[in-house]
Amino acid sequence: MSWKLGKSKPKANVTSLAIQDLQISPRSTTPTPGNPNGKPMPRSGILAIRVLWSEGLNVPGAVPPAVQAALSSQQAKAAASVSPSSVTQHRLASHKKGTRDSVQRQQCWWLPYLVMEFEVNQVLITPLGGDMEKPLYMYETHFDVSRNSEISIQCYLRTEEPKRGSDGIADDMGNDIFMGGVRFKPDFDDLPTQDTWYELVGGSGKIQIGLAFQPNNGQSLTIDDFELITVIGKGSFGKVMQVRKRDTSRIYALKTIRKQHIVERGEITHTLAERLVLARVNNPFIVPLKFSFQSAQKLYLVLAFVNGGELFHHLQREQRFDEERARFYSAELLLALEHLHELDVVYRDLKPENILLDYTGHIALCDFGLCKLNMKDSDTTNTFCGTPEYLAPEILYNQGYSKVIDWWTLGVLLYEMLSGLPPFFDEHRHHVPEDSQ
Numbered sequence: 001m002s003w004k005l006g007k008s009k010p011k012a013n014v015t016s017l018a019i020q021d022l023q024i025s026p027r028s029t030t031p032t033p034g035n036p037n038g039k040p041m042p043r044s045g046i047l048a049i050r051v052l053w054s055e056g057l058n059v060p061g062a063v064p065p066a067v068q069a070a071l072s073s074q075q076a077k078a079a080a081s082v083s084p085s086s087v088t089q090h091r092l093a094s095h096k097k098g099t100r101d102s103v104q105r106q107q108c109w110w111l112p113y114l115v116m117e118f119e120v121n122q123v124l125i126t127p128l129g130g131d132m133e134k135p136l137y138m139y140e141t142h143f144d145v146s147r148n149s150e151i152s153i154q155c156y157l158r159t160e161e162p163k164r165g166s167d168g169i170a171d172d173m174g175n176d177i178f179m180g181g182v183r184f185k186p187d188f189d190d191l192p193t194q195d196t197w198y199e200l201v202g203g204s205g206k207i208q209i210g211l212a213f214q215p216n217n218g219q220s221l222t223i224d225d226f227e228l229i230t231v232i233g234k235g236s237f238g239k240v241m242q243v244r245k246r247d248t249s250r251i252y253a254l255k256t257i258r259k260q261h262i263v264e265r266g267e268i269t270h271t272l273a274e275r276l277v278l279a280r281v282n283n284p285f286i287v288p289l290k291f292s293f294q295s296a297q298k299l300y301l302v303l304a305f306v307n308g309g310e311l312f313h314h315l316q317r318e319q320r321f322d323e324e325r326a327r328f329y330s331a332e333l334l335l336a337l338e339h340l341h342e343l344d345v346v347y348r349d350l351k352p353e354n355i356l357l358d359y360t361g362h363i364a365l366c367d368f369g370l371c372k373l374n375m376k377d378s379d380t381t382n383t384f385c386g387t388p389e390y391l392a393p394e395i396l397y398n399q400g401y402s403k404v405i406d407w408w409t410l411g412v413l414l415y416e417m418l419s420g421l422p423p424f425f426d427e428h429r430h431h432v433p434e435d436s437q
């Protein structure tokens with residue numbers, strides 16, 4: 001949670017304001033860089049993706065010894081004889097509802113696996129059989145579409161047999177070998193009706209993919225469309241929960257905001273800003289908003305669930321990062337902040353707790369509760385908010401500050417990543433602003 005000393009704001013009649021504002025601007029018609037007129041686009045609905053098999057794959061360099069040994073096993077010989085026709089339609093159907101990792105899928109660890117990503121929703125696709133050059137996936141899944149997004153399918157080879165947790169799920173992502181991938185933006189109005197081959201970039205070979213899109217019927221979601229799984233964070237205005245959308249079985253983070261709280265604390269503008277900003281951003285390093293809806297008491301933001309944990313926890317565990325890693329995160333954050341600045345948004349709350357890592361180790365910036373909209377380059381504002389260790393001097397001096405305070409916080413973050421502590425730090429938090437003045 002952030003430290004806010006905002007001035008108290010007018011409290012009358014704000015609930016209805018919040019509700020109206022949320023309604024006049026349905027997400028699909030919010031003007032965005034890709035849709036400047038804000039015209040409704042046929043892009044919300046459900047996308048079905050089938051990944052059938054690959055051909056002509058090639059391991060760059062030598063095949064790792066553990067893989068070579070596994071390839072000559074009886075198991076591998078049996079797997080090599082699995083053919084598309086031996087995988088029945090029934091089998092495809094049984095994978096639709098989420099329980100992907102059959103025993104058979106888990107066994108073929110020596111064959112190239114795929115990481116499929118759509119709107120920061122990542123799916124691991126392990127082969128059913130086949131061989132190194134031609135692994136067979138026969139996999140189908142569904143994604144909720146909330147904008148015109150890219151599908152990414154990247155192919156990797158493990159170098160060793162993955163260790164499995166007690167749940168039987170592989171403990172993934174070692175130094176796996178990249179074998180190429182595809183990235184493309186489907187045209188939802190004109191999808192190919194047949195399975196299509198896509199050439200891998202950054203490797204050799206191709207992959208066969210089938211797509212189908214079902215636009216949604218315009219009905220708005222309710223909390224009943226989601227199954228609550230667990231609480232993952234306590235937000236300042238409510239909870240953040242991990243949820244499963246019942247129809248597609250996709251996992252999301254659901255941020256619940258109690259209207260009463262935001263009214264009592266005069267935070268309407270911030271809350272509206274959070275939703276509006278999230279609706280407009282389309283950046284690989286910012287957690288995308290998938291849906292938003294409300295009940296009489298609460299506002300709900302449904303975000304892509306980012307499962308690699310907070311940068312905060314990684315930093316605590318490892319004390320500090322080496323230069324290369326710190327540079328990598330800073331570069332991705334720079335792109336995220338630059339994107340927000342282009343949209344005239346100042347973020348104001350950069351810190352390791354608001355930075356998540358995804359499955360493949362990339363940054364996803366979350367928590368837009370403190371951002372401010374309509375900040376042109378020369379605009380300044382005065383609201384005293386942020387986190388003590390990360391406050392820029394101009395905020396502390398109360399002289400008005402601009403978007404550039406985000407670069408200050410990025411500098412503080414870089415310092416913290418490299419050294420383990422922020423540059424301005426005191427165990428007694430109220431001393432921090434004095435130190436940094």
Ligand SMILES: Nc1ncnc2c1ncn2[C@@H]1O[C@H](COP(=O)(O)OP(=O)(O)O)[C@@H](O)[C@H]1O
Pocket residue numbers: 001002232233234235236237240253255287303304305306307310353354356366367368369
């Ligand atoms: N999309 C997400 N995926 C996974 N975890 C999330 C997501 N959004 C938020 N969280 C978790 O919930 C915590 C609180 O959410 P946040 O939006 O930062 O609320 P607050 O405004 O209270 O700081 C985050 O620090 C993070 O650990």
Ligand SMILES: [Mg+2]
Pocket residue numbers: 001002353354367
């Ligand atoms: Mg936060």
